[in-house]
Amino acid sequence: MTEHYDGYLIDLDGTIYKGTEKMPSGQRFVQRLADSHQKYLFVTNNSTKTPEAVAENLTNNHQIPTTADQVYTSGMALADYLAKFDDVHRVLMIGEEGLEKALLAKGFELVSQAPADAVAIGLDRDVTYEKILQGTLAIQQGAKFVATNPDTNLPTERGLVPGAGSVVSFLATAVKPAPVVIGKPQDIIMTGALDKLQITRSQALMVGDNYNTDIKAGLNADIDTLLVYSGVSKKADVAKEEQQPTHWVDSLDDWQIK
Template sequence: MAKCYDGYLIDLDGTIYKGTKKMPSGQRFVQRLMDKQVKYLFVTNNSTKTPEAVAQNLTQNHQIPTTADQVYTSGMALADYLAKSDDVHRVLMIGEEGLKTALLDKGFELVSQAPADAVAIGLDRDVTYEKILQGTLAIQQGAKFVATNPDTNLPTERGMVPGAGSVVAFLATAVEPAPVVIGKPENIIMNGALEKLSLTHDQALMVGDNYNTDIKAGFHADVDTLLVYSGVSKKAVVAKETKQPTYEVDSLDDWTIAK
């Protein structure tokens, strides 16, 4: 019998939908949470989109009514992390609209060249050598080095294309030390999500389809985990792991929400 959880932290792609494809089980799962008035937050490593854009996609394309305050991106988590440092004011950003908006919302001044107090990097599909050069110089001059997430690839209709981790590696090769990584599987985004829902680690359940990101993020944050085999991870592979998820289901339709 599953424990009763006060809140759910939920991955998106592969869990609630698959790219542009609807997953009815994801929609039904969220509807059950709404019916039982259980708190939930969509937690995504995607830093390219604003929470408003993520919410609009869920609402319009997947029939899951969502507001921006129900979304927590790695870009938002990165901005929250830097906001806790009194000495960070100027940020050199290598990224897209989601990360830019998150940093501006926290009052940071965005700069395109050194000097800077921090270099914040995420997926940037317009990355250039000049951007990497400026980030390298800023870090060499003492700027903090912070990355949204380590995802090496992203699944698309064209295949597995380079993810944020590929862009991060471009810069990380040129500097020391290694970046502070914010997104899953690290616990910084998890701690931010728990804070956003006003929950402690033992009150929440992390739900996702990827053992190496979603489930390991739960492990690192000491949060119980539910692995759904609707996306990346495969049973035979996960079965060989030393540490197992708290729960496993083939479909979110198989999960009973205790309340």
């Protein structure tokens, strides 16, 4: 299969690799993009890692030479979103290094207790009741409530462990306003990715293995999609969906760059 696009937005886990396991088809796909001087950006819901760490993992562990500029995380998208508000300066963050550095890079002052102009929350494997308490108080006092992504679980060697969505739900249960969710399948991260790659919606293709995150993100953003059956989604399940991906392949080896 082949069709021309000016830029590719690409999921990582399940699409380019599986956890620590290499996926040769993913490596070959990215190599074809690079060889054809095609624009591409890795778009991930993972807010715990910096773009530098993601790029290092791709380069050293999966033999996919990558720079930090080729990575866009939900933490970066959240920081870009908050930067659009003139009244947001102090941010109470519940999260890890990737989210922290993304917010600092945009010039926000990070605080650990109310008051704050915004509460930014993502996966935090050191979450405490006190952090949730302070986030609750800040939101009750008028802070914007923004979450990196709604992922309920993460696949690991130990099984499906709690994802960012579980931490977000902890705080969301205690406050009235629902959070603005940034990551896939929402449109916000896609808009940020398009801005970073400097292409329009009609010029882009969203590539991923998960219908409910990657493909729905493309559908919500009016971007063409390519579903690869190498990870989460199964053909029988996707066939039942009212909205279908623009394209699908069994392997990224089946997609040709035009």
